[in-house]
Amino acid sequence: MITLQNVTKRYKNNHYALKNVSLEIHSGEFVFVVGASGAGKSTLMKLLYSEEKPTTGIVSIGGINIANLKNNKIPNLRRCMGIVFQDYKLLQNQTVFDNVAYVIRTLGISSKEINARVNGALKIVGLHHKKNATPAELSGGEQQRVGIARAIVNGPPLLIADEPTGNLDPQNSMEIMQILDQINQRGITVIVSTHDQNLVDYFRKRVIKLDNGEIVKDIQAGTYE
Ligand SMILES: Nc1ncnc2c1ncn2[C@@H]1O[C@H](COP(=O)(O)OP(=O)(O)O)[C@@H](O)[C@H]1O
Numbered sequence: 001m002i003t004l005q006n007v008t009k010r011y012k013n014n015h016y017a018l019k020n021v022s023l024e025i026h027s028g029e030f031v032f033v034v035g036a037s038g039a040g041k042s043t044l045m046k047l048l049y050s051e052e053k054p055t056t057g058i059v060s061i062g063g064i065n066i067a068n069l070k071n072n073k074i075p076n077l078r079r080c081m082g083i084v085f086q087d088y089k090l091l092q093n094q095t096v097f098d099n100v101a102y103v104i105r106t107l108g109i110s111s112k113e114i115n116a117r118v119n120g121a122l123k124i125v126g127l128h129h130k131k132n133a134t135p136a137e138l139s140g141g142e143q144q145r146v147g148i149a150r151a152i153v154n155g156p157p158l159l160i161a162d163e164p165t166g167n168l169d170p171q172n173s174m175e176i177m178q179i180l181d182q183i184n185q186r187g188i189t190v191i192v193s194t195h196d197q198n199l200v201d202y203f204r205k206r207v208i209k210l211d212n213g214e215i216v217k218d219i220q221a222g223t224y225e
């Protein structure tokens with residue numbers, strides 16, 4: 001379970017990106033975090049993967065308050081989650097397979113196990129047939145599939161995706177969101193930020209809406225407006 005209690009985030013320029021945000025997300029949920037550009041979506045996501053620390057308040061994941069997490073504990077936290085970015089963040093000179101395998105190669109598991117996990121993750125995102133391609137040979141939607149495979153390859157209980165369809169056309173956006181929905185149906189908690197109203201309205205998931213750093217709506221099976 002994820003809990004935010006009275007979380008405020010003020011950046012160094014004194015701008016309040018989040019104001020008194022409180023929420024609970026339970027294991028297995030699918031949550032859309034929506035709101036206009038600058039509303040605070042990415043800041044909220046960054047607090048969850050400890051890229052930023054809250055100025056005040058509690059951010060707890062699995063019962064542990066990560067608000068003041070020491071930097072040397074961050075890798076441990078991130079092993080329990082997958083993170084998907086708008087701009088994919090793939091290694092351009094490496095194959096699809098190697099991009100997905102990159103992190104688990106540091107875990108000291110056998111190459112047989114690595115092969116099994118990477119192939120499994122690539123099958124989930126429907127990209128197994130392109131495992132020897134490099135990112136430049138893929139469409140944007142395919143590159144984001146690689147990003148998702150990389151995020152789930154270690155079997156995390158939580159997937160965080162910050163505007164995963166922000167660079168994609170409507171067709172590819174829908175396909176990516178369908179993959180995230182399927183991953184959620186495997187029991188993984190999925191938190192997706194987006195400002196794509198069509199997608200939010202189509203999937204009818206829980207919607208947490210931010211406006212100027214404040215939660216202005218938190219409803220189940222909701223729509224964007
Ligand atoms: N590193 C930063 N330093 C200063 N201000 C920031 C920083 N990151 C974000 N902000 C500001 O915080 C607000 C929320 O940004 P962000 O969380 O990125 O919103 P969103 O993802 O919804 O577009 C914006 O006004 C943005 O300019």
Ligand SMILES: [Mg+2]
Binds near residue numbers: 041162163
């Ligand atoms: Mg953002």
